[in-house]
Amino acid sequence: MATPPTQPTTTTTTTTTTTTTAVGTHHLPRITIKYCTQCKWMLRAAYFAQELLSTFSTQLGEVALIPATGGIFTVTIYHNPSEEKQTQLQSKDVIEETVLWDRKTEGGFPEVKVLKSRVRNVVDPGRDLGHTDRALKSGAGAGADAAGAATGGVDATAAGGKNGESQGEKGEETGGEKEKCEDCQ
Known part of the structure; x- marks a missing residue:
């Protein structure tokens, strides 16, 4: 009987890197932006x-984009509680969740200066944001500016949408049909 020819053997080398960070930990403060x-x-x-x-x-540990459906646009920050709260809770393992912006409750999208101000208030309350702070102070008294701020400075009816969305943002093309988000209508 003839023996079949043998195939040459190959070896594969893999490298594994180990970190000292515990599994399941996040770099704090962590900002998540959940969008439709x-x-x-x-x-x-x-x-x-x-x-x-x-x-x-480097004051932020992580910024994550989280895809979702249902007309959602929320910005959330996960952070360690202040030292006062840590003393009250008597635990350092607590992570606090603060919603900085929710499109459905706030109406529309935030202006960048408003979002930066809210992040600053959690991350480093004593920090001066320079022109961002000056713009917020000068626009605080104007009623028309405050209404524009809720929709990102865009007139929603002029843009053809509601809550600051333009018509091009309402749906997604899939196979020739327009798939629309029911909650965004």
Whole structure:
């Protein structure tokens, strides 16, 4: 009987890197921006993430974009409680969740200066944001400016949408049909 030819053997080398960070931990403060993919708000979410990272750089541990549906656009920060609250809770393992912006309750999208101010109030309350703080102080007394701030400075009816969304953001093309987010209508 003839033996079949043998195949040459190959070896694969893999490298594993181990870190000292415990599994399941996040770098704090952690900001999550949850956005509706059906409404095409990913670029808006990425823009806000870029602005926050540019302003706060290493003061933020992480900024995450979380795709969702249902007309959702929320910005949430996860952080350690203040020292006063840690003393009251008698635990250092507590992570606090603060919603900085919710499109459905606030109406529309935040202006960047408003979002930066809210992040600053949690991350470093004593920090001066320079022109952002000056713009907030000068616009606080104007009624028309405050209404525009809720929709990101855009007249929602002129843009063809509601709550500051333009018509191009309402749905997503899929196979020739327009798929619309029911909650965004």
